[in-house]
Amino acid sequence: MGNNFTINMEENFKKNQEFITEMNTIKIERQLQMENIMRERKIALEIAKSRELFFWYGAFYLTSVTWAVTSYRYKRNPLFLLPIVPLSFIIAYQADLSYGNKLHRVIMEAEHILQFESDLLSLPLGVPTASSIDLKRFENDEQKKLHPVLPPI
Template identity: 70%
Template sequence: MGNYFTVNMEENFKRNQDFITEMNTIKIERQVQIRKQMRDRLVALEIAKARELFFWYGSFYLLSLAGAIVGYRSLPYKRKLISLLPMVPLTFVVAYQADLAYGNKIHRILVEAEHIMQFEQELLALPLGIPTAASIDLGRMQKDESKKLHPLLPQT
């Protein structure tokens, strides 16, 4: 009877460990999925912002271009190409924004980010390294100590 009880406890312990491992795996997978969905939403929001800004830049550019052309043509005795010169930098600004909003600039940025992650890891290093549980606890204790010493000061 005692031997059966010990074997049964070991089986239950093993099943509990397997269950906990499976629950932890599901929890981690859910966290990863939540983070991915939040990132996707933030990226979509940034693209939408870029497209909205492009409409404003594009409108400003077209109005400026129309004004510059009218100014160039309406003064026949002063027809100088220098009056169209401000359109050059504006063309670059609008082209950049159009590429960001509707072109493949985001794809090129992702490719460059992947290149940095693969071949330039040293650029990704955090100052003072990855936070540890001890450094987080130390910071928490310092904040608590500061709160005790200066209770009226706003906490950061």
Template identity: 65%
Template sequence: MGNYFTVNMEENFKRNQDFITEMNTIKIERQIQLRKQLRDRMVALEIAKSRELFYWFGSFYLISLVGSIAAYSRKQRLVTLLPLVPLTFVTAYQADLAYGNKIHRILVEAEHIMQFEQELLGLPLGIPTAASIDLGRLQKDEQKKLHPLLPQT
């Protein structure tokens, strides 16, 4: 009877371990998917911001272009066209970021850095540990006790 009980406990323990491992795997996969979807939304938001900014830069550039050409036609001095040089670069950069393949080039460069220049990716003070997180939490609790009316950061 004791031997059957021991074998049955071992089987239950093994099944519980397998179940916990499967649940942890599902949990991690869900977290990865959540982070990916959040990242995709943030990237889409940044692209939308770039496009909106491009509309403003483009409008400013066109107004400046018309004004500079009008001033050049009246005064016949090349210096009136000089502001168009930096404005052209800024507008072209913004157009490339908003509608060109600049984001793709940035991703390729980021992949290159991750593969061949890992030393550039180090965090200041290294990777946070459970102890450093707990210490920060305790310091924040202590600050809250000492200064309850100050806004929390």
């Protein structure tokens, strides 16, 4: 009787371990999926912002070019056309970012960095460990004990 009870407890323990492992796996997968969805939404928001900014830059560019060409026609001074050059670069950059393939080029460059220049990504003093985090928490607690925050008057 006692032997069967022990065997049943071991089987239940193994089943519980498998269940917990499966639940943790599902939890991690859901968390990764949620983080990916949030990342995609943030990127979509940034693209939408850059497109909105492009409309404003475009309106400013067209107004400036119209003013520059009109001023050049009346005054015949080529200095009035000079702002068109830098403004053209700005509007071309924003158009490429908003509607071109600049985002794809940025992603490709990021992948290149991850694959071939990963040494650039290392953190100062390395990746924090659980013990280093606990040590910092202990130091902060000690600081609070030595220098308590005074209540507001």
